[in-house]
Amino acid sequence: MWRGLRIETDPERLISTGRLVAALFAALAIYLDPTRPSGLLGEAHVVLGAYLAFALWLRLASPRWPLTSGLHVIHHGVDVLALTLLVYFTGELASPFFPFLPFILLATTMRWGIKGAVLGAVAMEIMLVAVGWQDLQDGESELNVVIMRSAYFLIAAAMLGYFGASLTRSSHRFAQLAAWSFAPASADREAWLRDMLDHASRLLGAERLLLLWHDQDGGTVALREPDGLRLRDISDPAFWQARAGGLAQDDLSRRTEMSELQAIAAAAGWGLLSPAPAEVRSAPFNSSSSAGRLFVIDARDLHEDAKHLTKITAERIGHELERLALVQAIADNARDQERVRLARDLHDSVLQELTAASLKLKMVGAAIPEKARDPLNSVSRMMIEQQRKIRLFVENSRNLESVPPQMLSSSLARSVNALCDQWGCEIALSVMPPDMEAPGTISGELTQLLREATANAVRHGGATRLMVELQRQEKGLKMVIADNGCGMTVPEAETPNWPRSLHERIRDMNGNLSIDRYTPGLAMTIEVPLS
Structure with missing residues (x-):
C-alpha cells in the first residue's frame, strides 16, 4: 500500500x-x-x-x-x-x-x-x-x-x-568528512598520524584524542594534544590481552571508559589525563590488519549525534591505518624485488669481473719477484673479501626471510677489521649491551651505514680515527659516529647539509639522522627502528 x-x-x-x-x-x-x-x-x-x-x-x-x-x-x-x-x-x-x-x-x-x-x-x-x-x-x-x-x-x-x-x-x-586528507602515507609515521588526528580533532570538536591500535607487528598508543603528538609503542602481551575486550566492544560505560583511559595513559608513562567523565566518549574500529579504539577527551559537543560521528571517525581512522599498512607492504615488496634484481645484476656482472681480475692478479704475481708481491697480495685479499660480501648479499637477497638474527658486536667487529685494512684508519667500536642481537637485514644495513660513514670520513675529511658507539633504545637502535677529520661546512640555511648517501639509506629504514658536530671532526647520531 x-x-x-x-x-x-x-x-x-x-x-x-x-x-x-x-x-x-x-x-x-x-x-x-x-x-x-x-x-x-x-x-x-x-x-x-x-x-x-x-x-x-x-x-x-x-x-x-x-x-x-x-x-x-x-x-x-x-x-x-x-x-x-x-x-x-x-x-x-x-x-x-x-x-x-x-x-x-x-x-x-x-x-x-x-x-x-x-x-x-x-x-x-x-x-x-x-x-x-x-x-x-x-x-x-x-x-x-x-x-x-x-x-x-x-x-x-x-x-x-x-x-x-x-x-x-x-x-x-x-x-x-568529505575533505578528509587523502595525502599519501609518508615514511614519517609520526607526522602522518599528527596530520590525521589534527583533522579528526577539528571534526569532533575536541582538543585531545587518544588512539589505541594493535596489529600483527605490535601495538601503538598516540595522544593528540594542542601542543603536539605523543607516540608510544607498547609490546607487552599482557597489556593487549587486558585490552582485548574493550577493543571489540561497541559501547563502554562511562566508568569503563575512564578506567581504560587511565590504564592506557599509565602504561604509556603519561600520568593521569584527568578529564571529566561526561566529556569522554569512545568508539572501536576493526580492519583486516588492525583493531583499535578512539577516545575523545574533553569533548565540547555532548549532542547525541556526536556519538555516531565518533564511530564514523573511528572507522575512518581504521581505514587510514589499513591504507598505511598496505602502502608500507607495497613499498617493502617493491624494495625486495629491487634488491633481488640488484643481486642478480651484481652476480652476473661485478662478481664475475672481480673473479676475472683476481685471476689476472695471480698471473701477474707469478711473473714478478716474490719480494714485490706483497702489495698485489693485499689487493688480492681485498678483492676476495669483496667477492665474499657480494656472494653473501646475493644469497640473502634471494631469500630475505631466511636471514638469521645477528649478534651485532660480532658482525660489526668483522666489518670494522675489514674497513681498517681497506682505508688505513683506526676504528674504536662499542656495542651496549655486548650480546645485543638484531634481524639480519638490520645488521646488514648497519654494516652499510658504517662502511659509508668510514669512506666519507677518510676520503672527504681526511680522518685517521673513528669512534662508533651502538646502544639499544626502547624503540630501536642508536649509533653515534665521530671522527677526527676536518668535518663539514656549517650550513647557513636551516636545512642541515646531510651526507646524501647516508641520509637516503637512513630514510629508507624509517630512521633519523642528526649532526651533533660539524667541525673539528664530524659527529652524527643515527636512530633506526628494529622492525
Whole structure:
C-alpha cells in the first residue's frame, strides 16, 4: 500500500509545494464560507488570487537559485505580505488564516537554518503587532491573544532554530568528512598520524584524542594534544590481552571508559589525563590488519549525534591505518624485488669481473719477484673479501626471510677489521649491551651505514680515527659516529647539509639522522627502528 508513496526530498520543491497547498486551502475556505470577510470580500479575493498565481508559478517554474541564496528573501517577503493582508481582511487577531503563518517560519528555517528561524520569528512578531494594533486600540483589548500568539511564534522559532542549527552542524561535519586528507602515507609515521588526528580533532570538536591500535607487528598508543603528538609503542602481551575486550566492544560505560583511559595513559608513562567523565566518549574500529579504539577527551559537543560521528571517525581512522599498512607492504615488496634484481645484476656482472681480475692478479704475481708481491697480495685479499660480501648479499637477497638474527658486536667487529685494512684508519667500536642481537637485514644495513660513514670520513675529511658507539633504545637502535677529520661546512640555511648517501639509506629504514658536530671532526647520531 505504501510502496508507491514518494515523499518529496527536494527542499525547494517542498517549500513551493507547501506554499501552493496553503494558497489552495485558503481559497477553499473562502469559497465554502464566504461569511468572512464580510466587508472586505473583494479585496480578499484579489489578494488570494494573486497569491495563488504566485504560488503556482513558483511550483511549476521556480528559478533555480541555490537553496540558501539571499534572493529567496523576495519570495518570502511576498508570503509575509499576502498572508498578512489575508489575516487583516478576515478578522485580524481572530482570523482563521493565522495557522498558515508558521509556514513562513518553517520555510525560512529549512532554507537558512537558525538564521532563518530568527528571521522568520522577527517577521511574524512584526506582522502580529501590525495586524493586532487596531484591535488593541479599539477599546476591546485582545492583549492576551497577542501575548499567547507571540509566545507561540517565539517557542516555535526556538525549537525550529535548534533543528536548523543541527542541520547546519551536520552539513559542516559532512563537508569536513568529505575533505578528509587523502595525502599519501609518508615514511614519517609520526607526522602522518599528527596530520590525521589534527583533522579528526577539528571534526569532533575536541582538543585531545587518544588512539589505541594493535596489529600483527605490535601495538601503538598516540595522544593528540594542542601542543603536539605523543607516540608510544607498547609490546607487552599482557597489556593487549587486558585490552582485548574493550577493543571489540561497541559501547563502554562511562566508568569503563575512564578506567581504560587511565590504564592506557599509565602504561604509556603519561600520568593521569584527568578529564571529566561526561566529556569522554569512545568508539572501536576493526580492519583486516588492525583493531583499535578512539577516545575523545574533553569533548565540547555532548549532542547525541556526536556519538555516531565518533564511530564514523573511528572507522575512518581504521581505514587510514589499513591504507598505511598496505602502502608500507607495497613499498617493502617493491624494495625486495629491487634488491633481488640488484643481486642478480651484481652476480652476473661485478662478481664475475672481480673473479676475472683476481685471476689476472695471480698471473701477474707469478711473473714478478716474490719480494714485490706483497702489495698485489693485499689487493688480492681485498678483492676476495669483496667477492665474499657480494656472494653473501646475493644469497640473502634471494631469500630475505631466511636471514638469521645477528649478534651485532660480532658482525660489526668483522666489518670494522675489514674497513681498517681497506682505508688505513683506526676504528674504536662499542656495542651496549655486548650480546645485543638484531634481524639480519638490520645488521646488514648497519654494516652499510658504517662502511659509508668510514669512506666519507677518510676520503672527504681526511680522518685517521673513528669512534662508533651502538646502544639499544626502547624503540630501536642508536649509533653515534665521530671522527677526527676536518668535518663539514656549517650550513647557513636551516636545512642541515646531510651526507646524501647516508641520509637516503637512513630514510629508507624509517630512521633519523642528526649532526651533533660539524667541525673539528664530524659527529652524527643515527636512530633506526628494529622492525
